[in-house]
Amino acid sequence: MPTVLMTGFPGFLGSQLLPRVLRRDADLSAVCLVQERYRPLAEQRLAELSTTHPAIAGRVRLTNGDITVPGLGLDPAQRADLEANVAEIYHLAAVYDLSTPRAFAWKVNVEGTHNVVEMAGTCKDFQRLQYVSTCYVSGRYTGIFRETDLQMAGQHFNNYYEETKHHAEVVVQQAIKGGLPATVYRPAIVVGDSTTGETQKYDGPYYGMQLIARQGKRAFVPVAGDPSAYRFNIIPRDYIVDSISALAAEADTVGKTFNVADPAPLTVKEMFQLFADALGKKLVLVPGTRRLAKFAINHVPGVEKLMRVPASSVDYTTHPTHYDTALTTPALAKLGIECPSLPTYVDALVGFHQAHPEISSAAMI
Numbered sequence: 001m002p003t004v005l006m007t008g009f010p011g012f013l014g015s016q017l018l019p020r021v022l023r024r025d026a027d028l029s030a031v032c033l034v035q036e037r038y039r040p041l042a043e044q045r046l047a048e049l050s051t052t053h054p055a056i057a058g059r060v061r062l063t064n065g066d067i068t069v070p071g072l073g074l075d076p077a078q079r080a081d082l083e084a085n086v087a088e089i090y091h092l093a094a095v096y097d098l099s100t101p102r103a104f105a106w107k108v109n110v111e112g113t114h115n116v117v118e119m120a121g122t123c124k125d126f127q128r129l130q131y132v133s134t135c136y137v138s139g140r141y142t143g144i145f146r147e148t149d150l151q152m153a154g155q156h157f158n159n160y161y162e163e164t165k166h167h168a169e170v171v172v173q174q175a176i177k178g179g180l181p182a183t184v185y186r187p188a189i190v191v192g193d194s195t196t197g198e199t200q201k202y203d204g205p206y207y208g209m210q211l212i213a214r215q216g217k218r219a220f221v222p223v224a225g226d227p228s229a230y231r232f233n234i235i236p237r238d239y240i241v242d243s244i245s246a247l248a249a250e251a252d253t254v255g256k257t258f259n260v261a262d263p264a265p266l267t268v269k270e271m272f273q274l275f276a277d278a279l280g281k282k283l284v285l286v287p288g289t290r291r292l293a294k295f296a297i298n299h300v301p302g303v304e305k306l307m308r309v310p311a312s313s314v315d316y317t318t319h320p321t322h323y324d325t326a327l328t329t330p331a332l333a334k335l336g337i338e339c340p341s342l343p344t345y346v347d348a349l350v351g352f353h354q355a356h357p358e359i360s361s362a363a364m365i
Contacts, residue, residue: 002125003085004030007067007116008092010038010045012200013132013190013241017090018060019053020245026055031082033065033072033093067093067112072119086123090130090248091116094168095161098312102160109164110171117175120182129172129182130248135233135261135323137166137186142320147186147257147327158315173257181254183247187240188261188323189316194236194345197352203361204316205234207309209275209353212283214308219281222307224290225318227269232316233261233323234271239339243328246335258331261323262339268317274343278350290318 004021008014009032022028034042042062050057066073074082095108113131120129138145139157150166150173157163169184176182191206192199202210212219243260247253266274269285276283296303297311304310332338353359 001027001029001085002087003082004028004088004090005082005086005119006030006032006090006092007112008090008094008132009034009062010042011092013237013244014090014092015045015049016237016241017092017244019049019056020241021090021248022056022059023053024245024249028059030056030060031086032060032062033067034062035066036064039064067091067115068107070115070118072115082119083122084124086119087125087127088130088248089116089120089123089126089128090132090244092132094132094165098159098161099310100160102164105160105164106167109161109168113168113171117171117180120180121175127181128248128254129175129180130244131169131172131182131184132244133169133172133184133186133257134162134165135186135188135259135321136162137169138321138323139163139166140315140320143322144324145259145321146324147259159312176255183253183255184257185240185244185247186257186259186261186323188233188235188259188265190237190240191234192236192349192352193238194340195238195348197345197348197350199237199349199352200359201361202353202359204313205232205271205275206353206361207313208272209279209350211307211309212272212275212281213279213350213353215281217282218284219276219279220284220286221272222286222288222293223268223272223317224288224293224314227272227285227317228267230268230318230320231265231322232268232271232319233265234342235260235262235339236345239337242337243332246337247331250331250335253331256327258328259323259325260328261325262341263325263329264341266342271342274346275350278346290314 139155293314294311
């Protein structure tokens with residue numbers, strides 16, 4: 001029975017991607033490489049998935065491992081078993097925290113990806129690596145960033161997350177040039193499900209939503225720069241999961257990179273206005289600068305506590321990059337998949353947030 005190896009389970013995307021992958025072929029089985037500390041959560045999530053998706057019951061095995069360790073932390077017998085049976089790897093595990101130290105982000109994102117690529121190269125009948133990168137390998141590149149772009153002149157990064165994900169994709173792209181069959185997916189900023197609003201954490205645009213929600217009839221929102229000049233690229237979880245599972249099954253996507261982003265993202269002003277409308281608030285934008293906003297959050301007593309917005313998130317309200325989807329949009333259109341526009345699902349996001357205030361902004365690392 002051919003086997004799929006997945007990293008990043010039971011994370012935000014992996015939990016939804018797993019049943020879609022197994023649905024593709026009834027003969028497929030899966031091995032999920034799980035950090036030991038997340039083993040109880042992984043077992044719980046797998047039990048839930050087996051109930052809602054009965055067809056995957058008995059076809060998924062959880063194995064403790066660690067992508068940061070050469071050999072993925074597997075004992076020789078486990079490694080030999082996977083090398084003999086794994087035909088496809090879905091590599092989703094990464095540090096998604098914008099404030100993470102560089103050494104830790106490098107170890108997980110870059111060295112971890114190198115170890116997964118090395119594993120792929122030792123599998124006997126290997127067919128493809130499905131690698132989840134991010135649009136933000138662009139860093140703060142000004143202008144259009146195409147699916148064929150990666151290392152650009154004058155490129156610099158907002159944080160170590162972006163930098164290390166960039167270097168991790170370099171590892172994968174070099175392996176592709178060396179003959180490894182792989183496909184790269186670059187999601188934009190992922191929010192909850194477009195139908196239910198369900199998510200596992202509140203970060204990114206949710207900080208703005210929460211700031212508006214906490215206020216009275218008038219919601220004052222500080223903005224850096226001209227909020228009509230910058231766009232905030234958001235996609236719902238179901239869109240990225242559907243996109244990966246569909247494109248992964250197509251033979252002509254091997255060796256390609258896809259910017260899985262909204263081809264027509266809203267401006268920062270439009271996004272905040274949508275949140276305010278959905279919450280029944282009158283939006284009042286307070287102009288400022290990116291530098292001033294970050295300084296105030298980091299150094300002025302009481303500002304961070306009042307705003308509850310990390311300084312690292314301010315950079316994305318003045319992001320100068322537009323993500324071209326010239327390859328992705330038509331490829332998905334042929335498969336019947338289209339990126340929903342934020343106005344069509346903003347009520348679902350806001351409704352879920354209001355119904356689940358217990359969810360935090362903590363990333364699974």
